[in-house]
Amino acid sequence: MHTSDIFIPTTYLWATLLGGALIGVGMGLGGYCPGTSVVGAAAGRIDGMVFFVGLILGVVAFAGIYTPITPLMNAAAGPQAQTLGQLLGLPAWAVLMLLAGVAVAVWWFTRRNGTSAAITCAD
Template sequence: MWPLNDAGAMSGLVCGVLFGYVLENAGFGSPCKLTAQFSMRDWSVFKVMFTAIVVAATGLYALELAGLLAIDNLFVPTSLVMASAVGGVLVGAGFAIGGYCPGTSVVGFFSGRLDALVFIVGLLLGTWVFAGLYGPAIEAVMSMWEVETGDTFMDAWGIPQGLLIAILFAALIGVFYAGSWFERRGRGPVQADEALAGAGSADSV
């Protein structure tokens, strides 16, 4: 993680713009395509995100083997299982209802989608409410099921890093196979432009 200086801020801005450009061109700025993930009709989101995880894990492992990166120097957040579960359910519910996640809502807004602006306002409002209500009760819930043996799979379960990478690759193949099967059954994947056009024609009828 680069320090918050001019170079670091500029790199974050450039990477953010490029990331947003890729998301929009992949159709991820469309709520129609994103909600199709929850109906199992379009697995593009899951495939892309899981692929990103495997690529990042493999890249870090390769850099460590090459002696270019010390894994111990990387910051790993504390594994709070309950907090992650509750947060995942809330974010997933918002994702399914609104068709956006925090990143894609910004992409959708800059692409001219007003519903994305409503989602962003809700995101900011929810963050403000959470900060205002944060106290001992929320802290107690967040600290439940904290993993004390380590914050990575390797530390917690003693899995060698190479074996974990192999498991991730096997899981990735399974995700692509299962996703493609569901997409064929659901006549997917959804094309963002076609989905929006279909919604417009349905409204006109």
Template sequence: MTLPFDFSGPVSGLLCGGIFGFALERAGFASGCKLTAQLRFTDWAVFKVMFTAILVAATGLWLLQLLGLMAKEDIFIPTTYFWATLLGGVGVGAGMAIGGYCPGTSVVSFMSGRIDGLVFFLGILFGTIGFAGAYRWVEPLMEALPGPEAQTVSELLGVPDWLILIALGAVFAAVAWFTRAPATAGPSRSTAAPTLPHTAAARSFQ
């Protein structure tokens, strides 16, 4: 099964990438300030947008399997390697905190006219080339301590897929509740237009 519209290969990737980039730009992720604000826990837009994408994708894959339109064997599930995940997470996290972008948002930023997005993307490009050239020396570390082979979270925990979806939905609902914007109160007395006091001095100006 190939999506969308029976396109396959680069065409499907370009189409989905364009839609994803448009969504990121509309969410305000073309600005590096958005992601750094998330890391400071002052703006939860990044979490809400990306977690919504995770929920939609996970629910869609579950429904496709439930309806018999896609087999689980058709989904590539990589094996987790402990040291590779730890070092990669630290490196990518530090880069996002310092630069304010992830790989996808750096492209969106550059296409929106921001030079810092281009600089960040070039850093990713040259860093990837450098890592690929040095991989044979770091390969033993990258492939050390492999986790369970090709297991989903539900398979790892031994629970049904729908229970994981409910748990993800509960996490999203809890974060949305605790980070909701405070209710806007009406104008207070201190901000109301001042009135002249009823004194003889005030009346003398009338």
């Protein structure tokens, strides 16, 4: 396959940021993101099932006000399918090195805060 066959999403600055923030609030309040609510529900968690029903209702609410908020949805659109490399003017390997550096930094600063074995999510 060619890399042009791979789907790369496009940035709509305010919509992408706002949507991410709403899902972040949802995760903070409900303990799930859309994908993990399916996992929780399948493992028997009733709050996961209710969260998933909430997702459907949220989509209906969005569809209800979609037409008036269309300008916000399309505001500050970035170039089609832009990558970080194109944004920063760097080759892909340099972006990957930067991200690896971020991963090492996160590991370094969080190494004292317990290990993954302490996580009991969906136990």
